[in-house]
């Protein structure tokens with residue numbers, strides 16, 4: 001058989017694989033419907049493990065790498081969760097008959113939230129001087145018109161959010177108000193003013209970017225600023241998804257975010273800056289990429305593509321970020337000093353402390 005025949009055979013196998021994936025998705029959608037009917041949670045970790053163990057076994061029987069089969073299956077399970085979650089958000093129609101205003105809804109995260117609310121049945125209006133995607137009601141100025149929506153989401157950069165929340169405290173809208181800020185301390189006074197004015201206000205931080213289409217494994221932080229009803233309304237928006245909501249106070253939010261966002265962004269920004277300073281052609285580096293380098297560059301690339309103004313806010317407006325960056329600087333100095341002095345014991349100690357902190361057993 002020549003290569004053209006073999007490729008034809010392969011094309012047929014690929015068609016079959018896609019047909020089977022579609023068949024799997026159809027069944028998964030049925031399972032999602034059944035879970036909605038009985039109120040069972042969509043995600044079932046025990047079942048996922050069983051599915052992965054099963055296919056590893058089938059792969060061994062068939063003489064192929066069990067991890068190839070498990071990897072394929074992980075992709076298919078992620079697709080199942082996306083399908084079931086999107087169907088459930090639509091089917092529950094929690095926003096049916098309700099109206100939402102998304103201030104900054106033409107931005108990336110504002111746009112994500114507008115689509116998310118739209119999928120729940122909310123009639124979404126976008127307030128954004130830069131316009132709005134087709135299909136949404138739109139106003140250029142957020143305060144130009146009535147503010148009688150059931151929900152007002154403020155999804156603008158932090159300085160603007162602080163001003164808007166403060167002005168909303170004067171306007172006293174009847175609906176629930178929350179921001180989506182990555183840092184909360186700069187919003188503290190405006191949020192307190194809203195609460196004092198009797199507005200149902202909370203603060204929300206989705207710990208994912210606008211490209212997220214499935215919320216499995218993702219976290220949403222809820223901050224109570226004095227109004228339980230608003231916190232529960234915000235939590236309810238995610239009830240039909242597989243996201244996990246976590247509640248904390250405003251200070252703990254910013255303290256944790258200094259590590260989760262501040263430190264990890266800083267490290268990646270510094271990593272690519274050091275690579276750029278080396279002058280070595282990045283394609284040349286990728287050609288000899290190791291496992292660690294490949295994974296690190298993939299993360300650094302996604303950080304490098306982000307909005308630098310938002311990332312500056314995350315670094316500069318969080319009071320807890322200074323100590324986090326100082327600790328990074330100190331760790332870098334310890335490493336540099338150990339390497340320069342040929343101090344193997346100091347270097348080993350630095351790594352040992354890290355391993356202990358992460359509870360990671362040695363290789």
Ligand SMILES: O=C(O)C(=O)C[C@]1(C(=O)O)C=C[C@@H](O)C=C1
Nearest residue numbers: 031042043044047048051077080
């Ligand atoms: O078996 C289920 O409960 C499913 O929803 C299907 C499935 C899968 O794709 O295999 C998807 C999500 C669950 O977390 C577990 C398994």
